[in-house]
Amino acid sequence: MAIRKLLLPLSGTVAGEAALSTALMIARSWNAHVTALHVRIDSRDVAPLAGEGLSGAMIEEMMSATEKESADRARAVRTMFDRFVAAHGVPVMEARAGASTATASFAAVTGREEELVAQQARLADLTVVPHPEAGEDVSSSDALHAVLFDSGRPVLIAPQIPPEQIGRRIAIAWNGTAESATAVWAAIPWMKRAEAVWVLSADEYQRRGPCAPELLDYLALHEIRAEPATFRPVDREVGAGLLKAAREFGADLLCMGAYSHSRLRQLILGGVTRHVLEHADLPVLMNR
Template identity: 55%
Template sequence: MTGDASTIASILLPLNGVPSESEALAFGLTLARRFGARLEVLHVATDGRDVAPLAGEGLSGAMVEEMMTAAERESNSRTVSARSLLQRALDADQAAFGSALPVQTETTPPMPGAPGVMFRCVKGREHDVVAYAARLSDLIVVPHPDTVEEALSSAEALHAVLFDSGRPAIIAPKTAPASVGRRICVAWNGTAEGASAVFCVLGWLKQADSVHVLHSPEYQRRGPVASELVSYLALHGIAATSSEFTPKGGEVGAALLAAAEAQGADMLAMGAYSHSRLRQLLLGGVTRHVIAKATLPVLMAR
């Protein structure tokens, strides 16, 4: 997925109950219009049968049945809320653009180049459902977590995309941006994950007004350095510049975001989880900080 209009026909947006879903929907609808793509809004519903193995021993059949019924009821309520949230987003989008995006179903014939929206509800484990859907999507938009803790505890959709789909994810900002992909910063540290992010964003880079490579000795790992990336991009006709940022107190993530802001970037591309998720959980990390604190769209890849 290289991110230009010729390759983006299917955009996936999983809803997972975080407060910023309205902003993510607005962002996803804008991208659907920009690329003439279908936005699939995916809601993962709880299967009441999955509650039974968690009920534990010592509970009667009637108690387990009651727990399953309550879980189904709660799941149905969340599905209704998700549909309502999408409808409000569609109404706001229509008011902003002066025309309504067509709502499609799974049986709607493919309409290449025509933007549209589809709501899909699937029962199952969130990680599996999102990963499977993402594998046949060109672009995956993930709502922004509300806090650092939420970035760890409720980032199941993001982890499903990054670790099990073979696709990158774009974390939507909490506030809908005026533009996206016109002034792009690439966070570069020489890793395979960073190289994957560059490849995924090549199409965006070719269409951007400016491209800036951000690097730092504290961020760099074993691999090509920033100047080599600039030369590589030049082979693709991309005139990129580079600059070094300086973390204060070892806060690489904060310094990276500050450097992107200083460049006036409206998009950041970077590799995610160069270290394991367990190391990120125990020690923190650049990925964790950027996920929680970014105010601009961030494309992450592994």
């Protein structure tokens, strides 16, 4: 299936600029449409957080300040969007069938970001989210986890620096789980267009399920020629070993399943998903 619609939750950070550049690059590659979605904070949500001891006037003042700040941020994000689409030569217009060029549109809505992003992602072929900011705990990325857990669709985590190309050399992280199988399914359109595909596996990464040679046979049925490669953990970190192998391959896209263990366990104890989310310097296509 070709990629026709991308969703990009946009908040205006430096990481958001990199994600916008990445999304527009993907759209130009596929002649797809990018919907940039900016979610404004609902000032009414501030009142329950104000706590006791505040007068009605004070709460009204807080709500008014929140509304002004939200409006200012929305204008800044729209300005950034307009600047980037112009720089990439992507026209701003509504999505249409059979488009022969990439297009983009901008929408600003009010509500809870994690709810609205997950809902909109259900009718997008791919959602592009910014890489966690430097020093930011990956658990704070509401948009990322909303798409992973509540949309049923793939998500691409953009790197902090926009890539020069994406999807020519693809590394598949395979461990036999349902999550990795879903990620492979989402990556098939990419692999059909790739110059080279590597299937990365490791004894420390493998779970109960099909092994890498079985995946190679499956991909061959889709006329995808992939090469097997094994990797080893680095300093006992499977995620570090996976990223090292992907870099050695020269991958410009890493495809993997997310949170084979529970999210809570990975956030507290660490895990492959968390390590990759925090340290990847290339685009990562994830599914759960």
